[in-house]
Structure formats: C-alpha cells, structure tokens
Amino acid sequence: MAHTGTGFFDRKGHFFKTARDATVSDLAALLGQIGEGESLAPGIAYMLLERRAEIEKLFAEHDQMLAEEAAMKAARETEPAGNVAKLPSRPAH
Numbered sequence: 001m002a003h004t005g006t007g008f009f010d011r012k013g014h015f016f017k018t019a020r021d022a023t024v025s026d027l028a029a030l031l032g033q034i035g036e037g038e039s040l041a042p043g044i045a046y047m048l049l050e051r052r053a054e055i056e057k058l059f060a061e062h063d064q065m066l067a068e069e070a071a072m073k074a075a076r077e078t079e080p081a082g083n084v085a086k087l088p089s090r091p092a093h
Helices: 019-031 041-050 052-078
Strands: none
C-alpha cells in the first residue's frame, strides 16, 4: 500500500530523512575537506549543530567586542595627540 512521507533536501539536492541530517550535510559542504583521507567535516558539522546555542552566544559576544574595539579606536582618533606632535612632512630629495 502506498503512503506519504516527509523528507528534506540539502543545497545540493540530496535527500535526507531528517532536517538535522540535511543541515549537517550543508554545514559539512561549507566546511569543505578537513584532514587527510576521509573528511572530518561531517563530524565537525554535527558538533556545530549540537552546540548551536553556545556558538551563537560566542559570536554575539565577539560582535560586542568588535563594536567596543571600534568605539575605542574612534575615541583615540578624536582625542588630542597629548605629548606626541606630528612632524611636518618633508619633501623627498
């Protein structure tokens, strides 16, 4: 007797029974070949998906640090030079 089913496809069009497997396939493809012989990418992709919440938190913290770094750089550029004087440029001989 015929029946219906659900499946998922990765970006290459390969069929998977679960969304997790399709996503792991896409992540592994993004990572490419890792290591000699059989690639470590599928295992790493699986770990990335499993630890997604922690990874997203880490990236959010990274973005915050980048914003703080940019603000500090902008503040340094607008501050007076203090004891440092800029030398006039000399013409090349």
